[in-house]
Amino acid sequence: xxxxxxxxxxxxxxxxxxxxxxxxxxxxxxxxxxxxxxxxxxxxxxxxxxxxxxxxxxxxxxxxxxxxxxxxxxxxxxxxxxxxxxxxxxxxxxxxxxxxxxxxxxxxxxxxxxxxxxxxxxxxxxxxxxxxxxxxxxxxxxxxxxxxxxxxxxxxxxxxxxxxxxxxxxxxxxxxxxxxxxxxxxxxxxxxxxxxxxxxxxxxxxxxxxxxxxxxxxxxxxxxxxxxxxxxxxxxxxxxxxxxxxxxxxxxxxxxxxxxxxxxxxxxxxxxxxxxxxxxxxxxxxxxxxxxxxxxxxxxx
Amino acid sequence: xxxxxxxxxxxxxxxxxxxxxxxxxxxxxxxxxxxxxxxxxxxxxxxxxxxxxxxxxxxxxxxxxxxxxxxxxxxxxxxxxxxxxxxxxxxxxxxxxxxxxxxxxxxxxxxxxxxxxxxxxxxxxxxxxxxxxxxxxxxxxxxxxxxxxxxxxxxxxxxxxxxxxxxxxxxxxxxxxxxxxxxxxxxxxxxxxxxxxxxxxxxx
Amino acid sequence: xxxxxxxxxxxxxxxxxxxxxxxxxxxxxxxxxxxxxxxxxxxxxxxxxxxxxxxxxxxxxxxxxxxxxxxxxxxxxxxxxxxxxxxxxxxxxxxxxxxxxxxxxxxxxxxxxxxxxxxxxxxxxxxxxxxxxxxxxxxxxxxxxxxxxxxxxxxxxxxxxxxxxxxxxxxxxxxxxxxxxxxxxxxxxxxxxxxxxxxxxxxxxxxxxxxxx
Numbered sequence: 164x165x166x167x168x169x170x171x172x173x174x175x176x177x178x179x180x181x182x183x184x185x186x187x188x189x190x191x192x193x194x195x196x197x198x199x200x201x202x203x204x205x206x207x208x209x210x211x212x213x214x215x216x217x218x219x220x221x222x223x224x225x226x227x228x229x230x231x232x233x234x235x236x237x238x239x240x241x242x243x244x245x246x247x248x249x250x251x252x253x254x255x256x257x258x259x260x261x262x263x264x265x266x267x268x269x270x271x272x273x274x275x276x277x278x279x280x281x282x283x284x285x286x287x288x289x290x291x292x293x294x295x296x297x298x299x300x301x302x303x304x305x306x307x308x309x310x311x312x313x314x315x316x317x318x319x320x321x322x323x324x325x326x327x328x329x330x331x332x333x334x335x336x337x338x339x340x341x342x343x344x345x346x347x348x349x350x351x352x353x354x355x356x357x358x359x360x361x362x363x364x365x366x367x368x369x370x371x372x373x374x375x376x377x378x379x380x381x382x383x384x385x386x387x388x389x390x391x392x393x394x395x396x397x398x399x400x401x402x403x404x405x406x407x408x409x410x411x412x413x414x415x416x417x418x419x420x421x422x423x424x425x426x427x428x429x430x431x432x433x434x435x436x437x438x439x440x441x442x443x444x445x446x447x448x449x450x451x452x453x454x455x456x457x458x459x460x461x462x463x464x
Numbered sequence: 465x466x467x468x469x470x471x472x473x474x475x476x477x478x479x480x481x482x483x484x485x486x487x488x489x490x491x492x493x494x495x496x497x498x499x500x501x502x503x504x505x506x507x508x509x510x511x512x513x514x515x516x517x518x519x520x521x522x523x524x525x526x527x528x529x530x531x532x533x534x535x536x537x538x539x540x541x542x543x544x545x546x547x548x549x550x551x552x553x554x555x556x557x558x559x560x561x562x563x564x565x566x567x568x569x570x571x572x573x574x575x576x577x578x579x580x581x582x583x584x585x586x587x588x589x590x591x592x593x594x595x596x597x598x599x600x601x602x603x604x605x606x607x608x609x610x611x612x613x614x615x616x617x618x619x620x621x622x623x624x625x626x627x628x629x630x631x632x633x634x635x636x637x638x639x640x641x642x643x644x645x646x647x648x649x650x651x652x653x654x655x656x657x658x659x660x661x662x663x664x665x666x667x668x
Numbered sequence: 669x670x671x672x673x674x675x676x677x678x679x680x681x682x683x684x685x686x687x688x689x690x691x692x693x694x695x696x697x698x699x700x701x702x703x704x705x706x707x708x709x710x711x712x713x714x715x716x717x718x719x720x721x722x723x724x725x726x727x728x729x730x731x732x733x734x735x736x737x738x739x740x741x742x743x744x745x746x747x748x749x750x751x752x753x754x755x756x757x758x759x760x761x762x763x764x765x766x767x768x769x770x771x772x773x774x775x776x777x778x779x780x781x782x783x784x785x786x787x788x789x790x791x792x793x794x795x796x797x798x799x800x801x802x803x804x805x806x807x808x809x810x811x812x813x814x815x816x817x818x819x820x821x822x823x824x825x826x827x828x829x830x831x832x833x834x835x836x837x838x839x840x841x842x843x844x845x846x847x848x849x850x851x852x853x854x855x856x857x858x859x860x861x862x863x864x865x866x867x868x869x870x871x872x873x874x875x876x877x878x879x880x881x
């Protein structure tokens with residue numbers, strides 16, 4: 164009995180020490196000169212997170228830790244506020260409505276100035292200069308459907324909606340600039356709604372599980388799945404700038420960081436962003452490689 | 465390949481860490497509850513309720529308090545691993561036949577000796593079964609840890625689902641499944657090996 | 669106004685709908701699981717060798733992490749309610765199967781002998797002796813399955829199965845902790861309710877002669 168007890172204790176101790184040793188490699192956090200870059204859990208945001216990370220690595224002596232593909236705005240913003248992240252790319256409209264809980268606003272400059280002011284004051288966070296592209300929501304249908312019913316604008320859906328299923332990621336159903344506002348503005352009554360993980364809604368259209376979906380205007384999948392964007396004729400969706408949101412204390416500590424990251428200001432057009440998304444999401448290329456290629460072609464690194 | 469191996473190791477580490485912390489709390493708590501049985505009901509129900517919180521929400525909530533990263537994941541795993549360990553420790557110890565305890569007392573054993581030399585050895589296989597369930601559960605839940613910036617095999621699974629890349633999904637899903645199955649078999653074996661010799665025949 | 673109250677007044681219909689989808693998804697899977705596992709468990713109870721194989725297969729399925737499982741089925745079954753139900757159904761099998769099997773095998777030999785002595789055939793033995801004796805154990809298996817399937821069904825929202833997971837995912841993406849709670853609390857309550865009702869049922873089906881224990 165004694166020997167068995169000893170054996171057990173020895174096993175436990177070995178297990179503990181192995182685990183401590185094995186997991187210890189992770190805990191090198193916040194050693195001097197390290198920037199933690201985050202991103203949300205969809206393709207474009209992951210690519211942009213990777214881009215910011217590579218830019219810092221190429222232009223400064225700072226080390227970068229990547230925490231990409233985190234569980235949504237909630238996780239990212241909270242981590243940024245608490246200092247677990249130093250920066251992540253976000254969209255001004257998301258800041259306005261999801262974080263600051265303000266009503267929809269369609270003037271992009273107004274939105275940018277408002278979130279800048281509020282973020283500075285309330286959270287000690289700073290929005291850098293926008294990357295250039297405007298990633299707004301768009302309503303998309305398979306091209307076949309569009310041709311069959313001669314669809315051009317979102318308003319054209321009104322008489323058909325009763326027989327159509329609308330699908331989107333969960334987020335769209337919970338944003339003021341999302342589903343509820345859309346159907347109200349246009350007077351749409353869809354037969355049913357379905358929600359999916361962001362990337363899966365496109366597969367759902369291909370499988371005929373949904374007839375209409377929301378898209379980001381820069382999604383690469385629009386190309387592959389041959390979807391047609393319907394014109395937002397009632398101007399419901401606000402335009403959004405995307406840029407890095409950074410902790411102010413990080414910017415103070417590493418003054419070179421702001422200028423470095425602002426090298427991306429105005430550098431990515433709608434088409435370029437869509438191409439980047441397409442290369443990764445649809446061509447299956449490695450995001451790291453696609454990003455490096457882009458930065459090199461632009462002469463940024 | 466090297467990366468898969470590293471992620472697998474990391475996954476194992478994180479799961480084991482959660483289970484270990486749960487063991488460090490659950491076993492002593494179970495022992496305590498056997499001595500204060502009036503408390504056993506309420507404590508067990510509380511842990512039961514915690515267990516019904518969906519893992520996704522648990523991670524989000526834990527993150528609010530502990531921030532991003534491995535520590536938050538380990539804390540969430542701890543919550544889910546606690547119930548099977550606590551329950552099995554309690555039922556294992558409470559199930560030791562009173563005759564044996566009487567016999568021990570008759571031999572002049574103190575409470576501590578009774579626990580160490582009679583109750584624990586007899587309950588050990590049941591306690592270990594609790595650890596086994598806890599470990600398998602932890603390995604499963606750890607796959608969603610990547611959502612809050614923890615490491616492990618969840619990363620390629622999520623990314624693969626997003627990219628509709630079956631191969632990438634499999635590089636995470638296959639090792640994760642294997643890890644769980646192997647842990648199950650190994651701990652199951654240990655469980656059998658630790659049944660006190662005198663009790664083995666009865667178990668057939 | 670209290671944000672939770674505001675959420676409830678604004679989206680109570682959505683929450684109710686999601687709860688209903690959740691009930692349908694999880695209890696549907698468990699019901700299907702019981703329909704398969706109980707007869708299978710009965711059949712296996714007289715075939716020990718096959719039983720060992722089948723139980724270990726079910727046990728292996730059980731250990732596969734749910735996210736990995738959805739990963740496996742995604743390329744084959746695609747997205748929607750059906751693949752989610754397939755996965756949840758497979759998960760529900762083990763506890764029901766194992767409990768049916770052991771429940772029936774542990775019916776005391778004397779009782780079976782007594783039944784035989786009264787001239788019962790196999791069928792009568794099964795329905796009048798073995799099953800009534802094993803029913804509480806079988807019900808316990810169904811209860812255990814239900815509780816964790818209700819919790820795991822939240823992950824199925826990822827592949828478009830709907831349910832309370834939708835609210836949790838939504839909350840994570842729009843930075844709304846109340847929305848997360850609006851998904852979490854009903855899910856936890858459902859699990860507790862299922863556990864309570866099935867626990868009661870377990871007691872109710874215990875043959876009167878056995879209740880004192």
